[in-house]
Amino acid sequence: MPLDAVRPSPLVEQATARLREQITGGEWPVGTKLPGETTLAKELGVGRSTVREALRALAGAGLVQPRQGAGVFVTATEPVENWPTRLRRAAVTDVYEVRMAVEVHAARLAARRRTPDDVTAMRSALEGRRAASTADDAAFVDADIAFHATVVAAAHNPVLADLFTEFTPVLREGLIELLTLTGLRSDDPNTADEAHEALVRAVADGDAEGAAEVLRGELEDPFAADPTSHAI
Structure with a gap:
């Protein structure tokens, strides 16, 4: 040809x-x-x-x-998929499992390594999440992810930060769909606010295991049989 x-x-x-x-x-x-x-x-x-x-x-x-x-x-007739491409094709449940591993460890590291500026950024992002409670699900998810990004950033591990950034687009779509399907915010527009406040407090206090435990509890699998029992 x-x-x-x-x-x-x-x-x-x-x-x-x-x-x-x-x-x-x-x-x-x-x-x-x-x-x-x-x-x-x-x-x-x-x-x-x-x-x-x-x-x-x-x-x-x-x-x-x-x-x-x-x-x-x-050397090959089929291209090797790069990481972003593979993530775009991944099931959101798979991405959420990776999120659990990445963020729980990041929270533990954040409590050990946080700086005053990190804590300030987390508190500011928490206020942004609260302000977004009156907005639609997409805006609320964006504010929630922005908050979690400050926790990951406080771990001061560029590899963890890159991983979080890479799977954020797929995670965002999944969380918006979750909120739409379950109506999780119908009775509590600012769902899981107490858990997020506790996470900031644990990181600020240098409580590594406490921070990890708070985040692990918050990120309980939202795709389980009764998703309305879980937070985002």
Whole structure:
């Protein structure tokens, strides 16, 4: 199948997509050596630098591998999913289980490592959550997640912070759906406020196990048989 020239912009993305089609479509089986940069550039109607960037993207997806002095070879016909892509496809229950592990440990670390500024940020976010109790479910969930983000930040562990940030979009959708389906806020618009207050107090007091226990209790599985018995 001949390669058609790509449109002017965005060149790298289009070149990458066109080359990926060749690979995933079986035109270049695993083990095949790709044409040289000059040949690919001519067929795609782009510069060699664009081809080089496209090949780098394909290598990042696990589809090709450059071999010094030999060229670029196809190593797979299906791209390896990156972490954000996998999270977007994950079940919210799976994400919630990861949230439990990440946040409970983060709360424990936060109680040990918090600074005065961290405690101030947590208290401010708690007030923001309370203010959002009069808003719709989406705004309340956003305020709730913003509060939990301050707890994770207080752990001062960039890996935990990155994990929390990565799964937040999926978590947000799941929590909004949970509130919509269960009407959890109907009788208590500011649900679980006492637990959140207790969490701030435990972190501020340096009570690591107390903070972990409060958060573990708060994050009891909201997708269990009786979800109305749980908080967010």
